[in-house]
Amino acid sequence: MSQAEPTISDRLRLLLLRSEEPDFSVAEEAELARLLTGSGEARRALIRHNLVSGEMIERLRGRPRATSPRPVTRRPRRARPLAIAAACVAVATVAMAFTGWLGSRATRGKAERAEQPIGVGVPMGRPPRIETVPPDEIAVTPPMVPITEIDAAADYVTEFALLRRAPRTLLDRLAKRAYGRLARATAVDARPCKDQPWEALDLVVVGAALGDAALVSDGFRVVPGAFEPPASVGSLRARVLCAVHWLAHGSHAALVLRQSQLAASEAARINALAARIERTTHWLATAAARRELPSSPSMPNDAITAAAAFALAGELVDEDSFRHDGAAMMKAALADQRADGVLLVGRARGHDSGLQAQALWRLAWYTLAVNDPAARAAYVRGTAWLAARLSPAGAVDVTDNVITGGCRPGRDPDCPGPRAHEIAWALLYDGLARTPGYLEMAERVFKTPAP
Secondary structure, three states: OOOOOOOHHHHHHHHHHHOOOOOOOHHHHHHHHHHHHOOHHHHHHHHHOOOOOHHHHHHHHHHHHHHOOOOOOOOOOOHHHHHHHHHHHHHOOOOOHHHHHHHHHHHHHHHHHHOOOOOOOOOOOOOOOOOOOOHHHHOOOOOOOOHHHHHHOOOOOOHHHHHOOOOHHHHHHHHHHHHHHHHHHOOOOOOOOOOOHHHHHHHHHHHHHHOOHHHHHHHHOOHHHOOOOOHHHOOHHHHHHHHHHHHHHHHHHHHHHHHOOOOOOOHHHHHHHHHHHHHHHHHHOOHHHHOOOOOOOOOHHHHHHHHHHHHHHHHHHOOHHHHHHHHHHHHHHOOOEOOOOOEOEOOOOEOOHHHHHHHHHHHHHHHHHOOOHHHHHHHHHHHHHHHHOEOOOOOEOOOOOOOOOOOOOOOOOOOOOOOHHHHHHHHHHHHHHOOOHHHHHHHHHOOOOOO
């Protein structure tokens, strides 16, 4: 399906994904109200993919009742079957009385069942029941390789191959989060290194996995202001750290898109992005910038991001020097991982579930792009520790966190962490490849209420 001619469901889905605080026109709100009060399948799809909130459902369902006369409910007509039964009894002869009585009783029961209103006996105020989603409704595309091959980890598996297995509901949640970053990144007062604008490129990743060209196009809207932080950002160290994040997310998005079914149609964008990535990586490899690269083991999230940035850029532009730098940086960043999977943080050399999730998210990209068994084992150990910090309801244990212990997922988007989308991304890849239970955890972490 082309981007220019989306179906109604695709158009509404994009509208809802793009809006953190939906502000619909009268026509759009009427269309959503029609879906929520009309087709049960359309209503279930909107709810299932987390595209509408409970408050929005109540508001939209209530709108038609507030502006239109109350519908008149008619009682089922019972006169006809009763009249037939009475007529049969009246005209029956004494010899046929018993047989006639049985026939009239059968006729009456059948007629009453035929005229029974659908949904009779269900209170009108009860909300629609959200039905279990059949597997064939959430399967986006068949996997490229059997799951047994992925579990064995013996063969090279692209990230795109894994993401094609991801539940559509989870990908929609991650896309909605990325749209929030895009809104900030394209605002009038936006700055290239504030509010993690590089995370808007997750729209390219999700769009590639779903074969959705509209999501990919929206993700590329953030690219013009990316990769080359101006001097106004601050010190050289701040500019280098900002460029590292842009490089990591940009290389990652381009690689996944190049592996996808949209590669041919998006070739021009991929090549233009690769050219900018190559320039940025060469700048980061200069002596002055290299001295400012995040390499301290006390902040493993930044060190792993830098390593992944160089390695993925090397894969994208086919440059061995970038690959070599990335591998060396990753080895140093993982050197102090504890046996239980903790990536030690700060001078106290303690744990931090929020920074652990950030690091594992980028480490997963690296392990899927580079054949590095040690890094893969470090990722598996790290996700096991992170998963153990989640409660059955999806709340993250922040006890004794070194830095991000102030809040939990579901709170203000500028909260220092842990952040729901980072935890979900960190668990997603291992959930798809090895541990399906992690996918359920990733879903639940989004539903954790604010403390």
